[in-house]
Amino acid sequence: MENEKPHIVPYRIYFYILAALVTFTFMSIGITYLNFGPYSVLGAMIVAILKSFLVLTFFMHLKFDQPFLRIMVSGVFLLFIAIVFLTFIDYLYR
Amino acid sequence: MGMWLFIFTELLLFGGLFLIYSIYRYLNPEAFRLAAHELDTFIGAFNTIILLISSMTIAMSTSALQQKNKKLTIYLIVITLLLAVVFLINKYFEWGIKIKHGIYPGSEHLINDFSQGEILFFALYFVMTGLHALHIIAGMVVMSVALVRVQKGTVNANRPSLLENAGLYWHLVDLIWIFLFPLFYLIH
Numbered sequence: 393m394e395n396e397k398p399h400i401v402p403y404r405i406y407f408y409i410l411a412a413l414v415t416f417t418f419m420s421i422g423i424t425y426l427n428f429g430p431y432s433v434l435g436a437m438i439v440a441i442l443k444s445f446l447v448l449t450f451f452m453h454l455k456f457d458q459p460f461l462r463i464m465v466s467g468v469f470l471l472f473i474a475i476v477f478l479t480f481i482d483y484l485y486r
Numbered sequence: 487m488g489m490w491l492f493i494f495t496e497l498l499l500f501g502g503l504f505l506i507y508s509i510y511r512y513l514n515p516e517a518f519r520l521a522a523h524e525l526d527t528f529i530g531a532f533n534t535i536i537l538l539i540s541s542m543t544i545a546m547s548t549s550a551l552q553q554k555n556k557k558l559t560i561y562l563i564v565i566t567l568l569l570a571v572v573f574l575i576n577k578y579f580e581w582g583i584k585i586k587h588g589i590y591p592g593s594e595h596l597i598n599d600f601s602q603g604e605i606l607f608f609a610l611y612f613v614m615t616g617l618h619a620l621h622i623i624a625g626m627v628v629m630s631v632a633l634v635r636v637q638k639g640t641v642n643a644n645r646p647s648l649l650e651n652a653g654l655y656w657h658l659v660d661l662i663w664i665f666l667f668p669l670f671y672l673i674h
Contacts, residue, residue, distance in 0.1 A: 400552045401545070410542040417534050417667075421527065424672040436668035443664045451545045451657045461490060468494045472501045479505055483512070 517603020522673035530671030540569035
């Protein structure tokens, strides 16, 4: 990565991302206290996934890096989802 | 690139723990709900915000380094380190209260007065937040090395890799906490 020309991200972009992340945090707390039963977990997880997407894209510079890194990161997350899916299939139908 | 491969192994390490968590939570939903009431959502949320802010400051430090603003780079790394210390102090008090109430892995109180599911919840809580705290400490060590080398000038706008990688590692620590927080503190 040494021979790329560096992309300097302006400070205010980072600040906006932080504001969004903090808002999402309060949102997930709100969802929990409103208590939608089983949907609370789903809601909290969706918010967590959105937050991690922001962290990966902006803080971890995936938006400004080579596209193949993005593909690899998505691959790791897909692998994890596949493992969880298969394990639950195993538990549910054994 | 190498840093990313390392981050993948870390993600899968925690991924395995999250898998164990989701299976046990699926098998013991009521016990997990009861046990989670022992945790303080306020401390959890406070630590979440601290980590998010620290992630922003370390990300900004890379921008400052690229703009050749050495002084600001150093300030931002120091702020990040201070926030990490605040996180660990909170964790210390949080765990301290649990341990004072007799809730720690293998304690008499936990074995005699709690159900199997609740014991599992606390075991996962201590292992996962403990491993996360170790990652915080590791991140602090890497950032301190980066701090010294920025000060010396061996990490600079033309050679920013060490600071960039320290930042990536720190964001990973933040990323893991983003999932730990709702799974342990937000069960209602």
